Amino acid sequence: RRVARAAGLPPILITTMPKSASESIWNRLAEGxxxxxxxxxxxxxxxxxxVPHRVGLFASGGVIAKEHIRPTEHNLRVLRTHGxxxxxxxxxxxxxxxxxxxxxxxxxxxxxxxxxxxxxxxxPPRVLQRGLEATIDxxxxxxxxxxxxxxxxxVAMAHDPRADLAVRCLxxxxxxxxx
Numbered sequence: 001r002r003v004a005r006a007a008g009l010p011p012i013l014i015t016t017m018p019k020s021a022s023e024s025i026w027n028r029l030a031e032g033x034x035x036x037x038x039x040x041x042x043x044x045x046x047x048x049x050x051v052p053h054r055v056g057l058f059a060s061g062g063v064i065a066k067e068h069i070r071p072t073e074h075n076l077r078v079l080r081t082h083g084x085x086x087x088x089x090x091x092x093x094x095x096x097x098x099x100x101x102x103x104x105x106x107x108x109x110x111x112x113x114x115x116x117x118x119x120x121x122x123x124p125p126r127v128l129q130r131g132l133e134a135t136i137d138x139x140x141x142x143x144x145x146x147x148x149x150x151x152x153x154x155v156a157m158a159h160d161p162r163a164d165l166a167v168r169c170l171x172x173x174x175x176x177x178x179x
Contacts, residue, residue, distance in 0.1 A: 001036030005062030009035060012064040013079075013087050015154070017147055018045050019100035020092035020172045026066035028179070036063040044118060046070060046146045050078040059083055071153045076165065085166060089154040092172035094147040102139040106132060121146065 012035065016022035030037045040054040045068040058065055059082040069075045079087070101121075109118055110128050123138040158167035 001062040003062070004033070004035050005060060007034075008061070009033065010061050011058050011084070013040070013058070013084060014064070014066045014090055015069045015087060016066060016090040017092055017094070017097050017150055018068055019097045019104060020090050021175055022066050022090055024179075025090060025175060026064060030064050033064070038063050038065050039067065040065045041067045041069050041075075045121060046150060047120075050075045052078050052081065055079065055082045055084065068150075070150055071157045071165075079165060085164065087165060087167055089158070089167055089169045090172070090175075091151055091154075091169055094144055094151060096172070097147055098139050098144045099136065101143055102132065102136045105139070106135050 012029065012033075014022070014026065014029075016025075026037065029035065038054070038058060040058050041048040041050050043049050048067055048069045049072070050067075050069060055078050079085075105122050106128060109122055110125075121143055123135050123142075127134050127138045154167060154169065157163050157165060158169055
């Protein structure tokens with residue numbers, strides 16, 4: 001990070017929908033640009049909140065952060081306070097992201113001892129025990145609306161002429177065509 005900051009590389013903040021290739025993008029950009037990697041929020045999607053102190057350190061440059069933050073009043077205020085005027089929002093077709101999430105929940109998160117902390121976005125055990133179809137149905141009912149809210153919030157920000165944050169929306173499909 002020191003080398004990247006000394007070279008004048010700015011901070012890059014990417015907020016993403018879960019299950020949109022965000023880890024791959026974050027890692028590739030960090031490696032390709034020689035940036036350090038960090039997280040500047042706490043919480044779990046869709047309730048991630050920026051941590052002001054971390055954003056202050058991030059703002060000095062040389063680092064890329066990948067988060068799942070929404071454009072809440074708190075998050076926007078923290079960005080403004082620390083002079084962050086641009087953000088990349090990475091999106092994916094929410095139907096694809098929901099299906100990917102259902103598989104991820106079944107194959108990964110549901111097997112973790114701390115899975116209950118994800119209760120808002122992970123089906124309860126009784127649903128998971130009924131198989132993938134029941135898991136997908138639960139995710140369509142409970143998880144898909146959260147993704148839609150994420151998209152709607154950021155797209156509204158991107159088109160708001162009064163916004164003091166430049167929002168650049170990119171998609172999973174664009175990434176797949178030109179990684």
